[in-house]
Amino acid sequence: MSKFEKRQQAVSNGSHGLVIGSGIAGLLAARVLLNHFAFVTVVERDSLPGKLGARSGVPQTVHSHGLLKRGNNILEQLFPGLEAELVGAGAILTDQISDTLTLIQGDAFPRCASDLIVPSCSRSLLEWSIRSRLLKCDRLQFLDATQVKKLLTDETKSRITGVQLLDRDTLQLGELTADLVVDASGRQSHAPKWLEELSYPTPAETKVNAFLGYTTRWYDRPQHLDADWKTLLVMSKSPRESRSGVLAAMEGNRWVLSLYGFNRDYPPTDEEGFLEFARSLSNLALYKAVKDAKPVSPIYSFRNTENRLRHYEKLKLPEGFAVMGDAVFALNPFYGQGMTTAAIGAIELDRCLDRQFRSRTDLTGLSDRFQQQLAQSLQAAWMMATNRDRVWLSPVDATTTGKKLNWIDRLSKQYWQEVEALLKSSPESYRSLMEIRHMVKTPTAMFNLKFASNVAKQVWNRKIANYK
Ligand SMILES: Cc1cc2nc3c(=O)[nH]c(=O)nc-3n(C[C@H](O)[C@H](O)[C@H](O)COP(=O)(O)OP(=O)(O)OC[C@H]3O[C@@H](n4cnc5c(N)ncnc54)[C@H](O)[C@@H]3O)c2cc1C
Numbered sequence: 001m002s003k004f005e006k007r008q009q010a011v012s013n014g015s016h017g018l019v020i021g022s023g024i025a026g027l028l029a030a031r032v033l034l035n036h037f038a039f040v041t042v043v044e045r046d047s048l049p050g051k052l053g054a055r056s057g058v059p060q061t062v063h064s065h066g067l068l069k070r071g072n073n074i075l076e077q078l079f080p081g082l083e084a085e086l087v088g089a090g091a092i093l094t095d096q097i098s099d100t101l102t103l104i105q106g107d108a109f110p111r112c113a114s115d116l117i118v119p120s121c122s123r124s125l126l127e128w129s130i131r132s133r134l135l136k137c138d139r140l141q142f143l144d145a146t147q148v149k150k151l152l153t154d155e156t157k158s159r160i161t162g163v164q165l166l167d168r169d170t171l172q173l174g175e176l177t178a179d180l181v182v183d184a185s186g187r188q189s190h191a192p193k194w195l196e197e198l199s200y201p202t203p204a205e206t207k208v209n210a211f212l213g214y215t216t217r218w219y220d221r222p223q224h225l226d227a228d229w230k231t232l233l234v235m236s237k238s239p240r241e242s243r244s245g246v247l248a249a250m251e252g253n254r255w256v257l258s259l260y261g262f263n264r265d266y267p268p269t270d271e272e273g274f275l276e277f278a279r280s281l282s283n284l285a286l287y288k289a290v291k292d293a294k295p296v297s298p299i300y301s302f303r304n305t306e307n308r309l310r311h312y313e314k315l316k317l318p319e320g321f322a323v324m325g326d327a328v329f330a331l332n333p334f335y336g337q338g339m340t341t342a343a344i345g346a347i348e349l350d351r352c353l354d355r356q357f358r359s360r361t362d363l364t365g366l367s368d369r370f371q372q373q374l375a376q377s378l379q380a381a382w383m384m385a386t387n388r389d390r391v392w393l394s395p396v397d398a399t400t401t402g403k404k405l406n407w408i409d410r411l412s413k414q415y416w417q418e419v420e421a422l423l424k425s426s427p428e429s430y431r432s433l434m435e436i437r438h439m440v441k442t443p444t445a446m447f448n449l450k451f452a453s454n455v456a457k458q459v460w461n462r463k464i465a466n467y468k
Contacts, residue, residue, distance in 0.1 A: 004143075005174065007041060007141060008175075008176055014038025015179050016177065017039070017040045018043065018180070018182070022044040022046075023127070023325065024338075024339045025345060026182075029182045029184050029324060029345075031134065031346065033180070033353075034137060034139060035354075036353040039139050040139060042142045042143070043143045043165060044057070044144045045057050045146065045148075048144040059302065060123070062300045063214055064246060066246075066336040067339055069435075069439070069440050070343070071339050072118045072119070074346070074347055082129060082133070085129055090125070090252055091120060091121035092249045093117055094118060095113060098113045100231040101233070102233045103282070103285055104424070109423055110424075110426075116438050120250060126339075143165070148185070150164045151181065151321065153198055159318055159320050160178075161177055162177035163176055180322065181322075182323070183322070184323075184324050186325065187330045195317075195318075200316075200318065201315055203314070203315055204311045204314065205310055208306065208332075210262050210389035211262065211264045212305040214301065214305065215260075215266075215267035215299055216259075218257075218297035220254060220296055221255045231248040232286055234282060242261050242262040243259070243260065243261050243267075245278055247290060255290070257278070259278060260334055269299045305332050307331050307389060308330045309382055312371040313368075313372045313375035315371070319364055320367065322371065324342070324349065324374060328345075329382060331381065337381050340439055349374075351373070381439065384436070391416060415455070421458060422455055429454050
């Protein structure tokens with residue numbers, strides 16, 4: 001009996017939720033499906049290592065992955081005690097304001113104790129810790145080295161009834177039925193193609209590309225370090241500078257250094273060029289910290305960083321199908337929102353399923369409701385990433401949007417420049433901005449009376465000074 005037939009037999013005695021992809025979005029989707037279905041299967045293309053480690057299906061794993069406070073809160077809600085477990089495995093609790101030294105040129109952002117405390121650890125450790133929790137549940141099974149090839153439907157094509165699978169070891173095809181299929185297969189998701197094969201329209205896409213390149217290297221963290229920070233961030237002074245970098249303490253007494261270049265100013269991947277890029281940042285502190293540190297990894301690069309939103313919320317989807325994570329909202333990773341938006345998606349899915357099963361026994365209407373709810377709940381994250389990235393769009397940016405920047409774009413570009421200038425002198429504004437960044441406050445807080453009047457005061461004072 002094939003592994004698919006075995007799983008089919010095991011799930012035939014109750015309701016079954018199936019998740020495509022075991023990245024962070026897939027794992028969190030699986031966790032909430034356990035609240036509503038008798039059995040859950042996670043189908044993963046990669047062979048999943050039985051221990052902590054990188055894998056090819058998630059090439060971003062080797063790059064620094066900061067967790068936002070809101071994401072951490074949701075993880076703790078779904079997996080109580082996870083934060084302590086991560087810390088036990090070496091993750092470093094980091095106050096995002098007091099433990100982080102953020103520099104722009106010669107200026108440091110204000111530092112003070114805050115509630116924005118999150119574990120700093122590698123993406124591998126986080127993914128492995130979540131997967132380990134799920135592995136303990138006997139109602140859930142991972143089918144790894146297995147690729148979803150297409151969606152299966154009922155005769156009328158109105159309902160998804162399961163998936164066709166390829167065993168990547170034996171190259172055998174098989175099928176698995178499910179009441180709900182959740183696509184969490186990331187940026188490379190084939191859901192539009194799968195829908196098209198079933199004669200459904202494909203989602204329209206909105207793209208904003210700041211042409212950001214990532215380059216990352218891991219180091220041994222020096223044991224006797226005379227530093228009052230756990231994370232050191234050197235920011236670019238956009239839009240005049242494209243370069244920035246972050247050095248963060250991780251488990252295993254390591255540092256991870258990621259260098260970023262916007263507007264196609266891609267950081268090099270050769271030894272000398274990489275360090276030279278670090279030296280060229282607006283402040284030398286980061287270069288000085290790593291120049292004599294011992295590298296423990298190659299230099300990794302990643303460039304597919306455009307913001308891409310697939311508008312599933314505008315479609316009429318087949319019943320029994322949902323899409324979440326990067327498969328819907330792929331955001332520029334520079335802002336560190338991806339794992340948190342995946343977590344928000346999981347909570348929305350849980351809520352939608354809760355409501356559904358309170359009023360009905362089947363899933364009719366769930367797909368469209370969920371996609372609409374998801375689009376609404378992630379609007380703020382999309383706005384934060386894309387508004388910031390618009391700074392990099394030229395007045396006529398044919399390569400990304402193909403249209404002229406409108407007055408909103410121009411205004412938000414100017415407002416951002418003012419906000420950046422304000423943060424250095426106003427701890428209160430900086431804390432507010434960090435709370436927005438960590439998604440515990442909505443971006444509208446940036447336009448509230450107090451914040452906006454601080455910005456206006458700054459513009460006014462500058463005008464007066466110039467006049468004199
Ligand atoms: C360079 C970089 C840095 C980042 N830094 C941060 C950060 O600091 N903070 C943060 O929160 N986020 C960060 N992110 C984003 C974050 O990695 C993702 O947003 C988040 O993990 C959610 O991804 P996902 O689970 O939707 O997709 P993925 O992590 O891409 O997972 C998709 C999974 O689906 C599997 N799969 C694909 N197709 C199939 C198929 N047909 N059948 C079966 N399985 C399939 C893949 O193998 C993979 O395991 C970063 C991303 C990048 C690229």
